[in-house]
Amino acid sequence: SQKIEQNSEALNIQEGKTATLTCNYTNYSPAYLQWYRQDPGRGPVFLLLIRENEKEKRKERLKVTFDTTLKQSLFHITASQPADSATYLCAPPPEPGNTGKLIFGQGTTLQVKP
Amino acid sequence: KAGVTQTPRYLIKTRGQQVTLSCSPISGHRSVSWYQQTPGQGLQFLFEYFSETQRNKGNFPGRFSGRQFSNSRSEMNVSTLELGDSALYLCASSLATGRNSGANVLTFGAGSRLTVL
Numbered sequence: 750s751q752k753i754e755q756n757s758e759a760l761n762i763q764e765g766k767t768a769t770l771t772c773n774y775t776n777y778s779p780a781y782l783q784w785y786r787q788d789p790g791r792g793p794v795f796l797l798l799i800r801e802n803e804k805e806k807r808k809e810r811l812k813v814t815f816d817t818t819l820k821q822s823l824f825h826i827t828a829s830q831p832a833d834s835a836t837y838l839c840a841p842p843p844e845p846g847n848t849g850k851l852i853f854g855q856g857t858t859l860q861v862k863p
Numbered sequence: 864k865a866g867v868t869q870t871p872r873y874l875i876k877t878r879g880q881q882v883t884l885s886c887s888p889i890s891g892h893r894s895v896s897w898y899q900q901t902p903g904q905g906l907q908f909l910f911e912y913f914s915e916t917q918r919n920k921g922n923f924p925g926r927f928s929g930r931q932f933s934n935s936r937s938e939m940n941v942s943t944l945e946l947g948d949s950a951l952y953l954c955a956s957s958l959a960t961g962r963n964s965g966a967n968v969l970t971f972g973a974g975s976r977l978t979v980l
Binding site for chain 1: 971
């Protein structure tokens with residue numbers, strides 16, 4: 750079955766630096782990946798979706814890349830701010846036959862220090 | 864447009880009791896998914912309903928059940944509560960028609976925080 754992995758260790762960076770989070774997948778080739786942000790005690794919020802034929806996608810200070818050779822998606826936050834501190838989740842599309850069943854990675858917690 | 868609404872936001876129960884959580888999806892969304900999140904854990908998929916039918920189910924015991932009504936509103940029920948059921952229960956809605964990637968983007972509610980004593 751498809752498997753997705755995110756770095757479970759928290760990422761601590763200094764304000765103003767670029768944060769880079771990783772989402773690796775094995776056993777399959779997803780047609781797209783979704784990225785969400787989750788603040789403590791709240792539901793995740795959708796940020797970006799990148800398709801396999803899109804090498805890169807941007808939204809304000811956010812940038813997502815999709816490398817089908819490395820089987821990896823990278824999520825970048827440039828000029829990071831303390832308000833960017835949260836857990837970031839990636840999710841592949843539902844497996845064939847399981848439309849509607851979205852499984853998330855464990856998430857990577859980002860802490861931006863002022 | 865209104866977002867996903869979950870009620871109640873917080874509740875406290877004791878072991879052995881049962882609980883019912885409610886979720887009102889975004890208008891037009893026919894898919895409702897439920898997730899459990901315990902402290903320090905990721906989102907665990909409980910089940911997904913589409914047009915009043917349970918379409919997908921996660922690896923949870925039968926004490927966890929749900930249903931969806933004709934207006935797409937959904938409820939989940941946990942019977943014979945255990946201490947380990949203390950968690951944030953999240954509901955999310957989507958189009959989830961499978962026709963395109965955007966249809967699988969989830970909009971989450973704020974969650975229902977359940978504490979079992």
